[in-house]
């Protein structure tokens with residue numbers, strides 16, 4: 001078979017057989033996701049067309065995370081609309097303030113998505129679940145309304161680029177450094193309309209959290225999806241929350257448009273400068289770049305291991321007097337686990353703000369908006385103009401180790417600067 | 425169908441965060457969204473609008489967030505068509521699904537200037553830059569997508585499904 005992993009999953013969801021790149025198919029969907037911003041538009045589309053029945057309520061997941069707990073009256077109205085829809089259609093996977101988390105951290109954690117699934121979501125970072133060996137991709141609200149109504153979606157079968165990750169990364173190198181490095185190399189449209197498929201011995205050194213971070217940002221290279229080969233770590237992650245792990249490996253004859261080899265052992269921590277994720281440089285190349293705010297959280301880097309890495313850097317230190325640090329665990333479970341591990345206490349003792357799970361500042365919503373001229377280092381995924389506040393503010397993207405170290409120094413530095421081992 | 429309008433021109437990688445900033449996504453009201461369209465990219469966008477305008481842009485138009493509010497805001501601003509070198513995947517789907525006319529044509533997009541008068545024939549895909557006296561042909565849509573456009577949007581097709589989109 002010449003199919004890529006992505007193509008195999010698509011083929012399994014439209015009657016088996018073989019699919020080819022470029023072909024348009026109608027595929028069965030396992031999970032359909034929307035959030036407090038995108039679901040209202042889908043609901044109105046359904047209503048406008050007189051469709052008052054969903055195909056399968058159990059396949060729908062609705063997560064109130066972007067502006068929740070609601071930041072203003074309009075946001076509250078939107079949540080109300082979704083809450084009513086969820087009740088009316090008996091959607092059990094409806095997550096509101098209290099048991100919600102950021103959708104792309106929450107759905108894997110709850111076992112709602114997993115290996116072998118075909119997932120569509122009205123959120124561009126739906127591609128995150130590729131970390132577990134799923135085919136998942138972001139769409140718009142009307143596409144999602146269509147999937148809710150029919151249980152199906154139309155797809156153009158993508159071609160793919162293969163990324164062979166080699167060797168073991170050094171201590172402070174995480175998923176964020178790897179994916180930013182790749183985006184810096186191929187550009188924000190470097191994988192346009194294609195799949196990014198990850199394999200190689202380097203994958204075994206990456207935690208599931210690292211893989212989530214990498215798959216999450218496939219969209220930032222323009223990709224339709226990112227997907228990892230599955231292994232024992234995938235199976236371990238899924239045990240207890242999913243019935244089974246569908247093994248997914250790249251077949252010997254699979255056809256790829258291009259291949260990149262990345263030596264993980266040669267990487268240093270990176271940041272992505274304003275105003276595009278492709279604007280990547282090594283952290284130690286920056287000189288005296290002062291920082292007003294640090295955000296550690298989001299669907300990219302708000303998981304337990306991200307918080308623990310940050311806590312290791314903050315332990316026994318203080319946030320710089322000219323800087324604010326905001327920590328946002330991505331889900332309630334992560335929040336609790338970080339409480340138990342002592343990470344939350346470390347943050348508060350270091351002078352950080354700790355927030356309930358929410359997308360919040362990641363999209364310039366609430367809980368840490370930037371003023372004109374302010375600069376942030378953030379573990380989120382986009383540093384577009386105005387993304388985190390005023391159009392004349394700046395966002396530097398980085399992993400949690402760089403973000404924490406920068407909060408302590410009040411300027412952008414590699415973690416070694418704080419933790420020792422820094423030479424320039 | 426034919427449209428005629430003046431060009432408002434932008435560069436490459438125009439993302440949906442600048443088309444409609446997230447701070448305005450606490451509503452799905454298209455008129456309200458239109459008021460803030462392009463705000464973080466071009467403060468003068470509202471002033472430039474004359475009705476039936478044509479946005480011309482570089483590669484990867486509409487990249488980033490999946491927000492359908494982006495094509496909705498453009499459409500509600502009275503823009504008749506977006507011509508780009510190419511479109512980001514989700515924006516492309518969204519525009520087709522909600523009926524915002526888009527055309528891929530690198531030459532037409534690159535060679536026009538702000539204020540040029542452009543005439544588009546959607547039937548044939550012909551783009552006529554009246555100001556420069558140049559004629560271009562846009563990339564035709566694949567069959568399935570032509571179908572969505574012809575039927576008036578994706579949800580019209582949803583209703584044709586058995587056992588799914590019931591009344």
Ligand code: SF4
Pocket residue numbers: 066102103104123125298299300358359362363380381
């Ligand atoms: S954390 Fe940011 S990127 Fe992730 S879903 Fe929320 S707004 Fe989108």
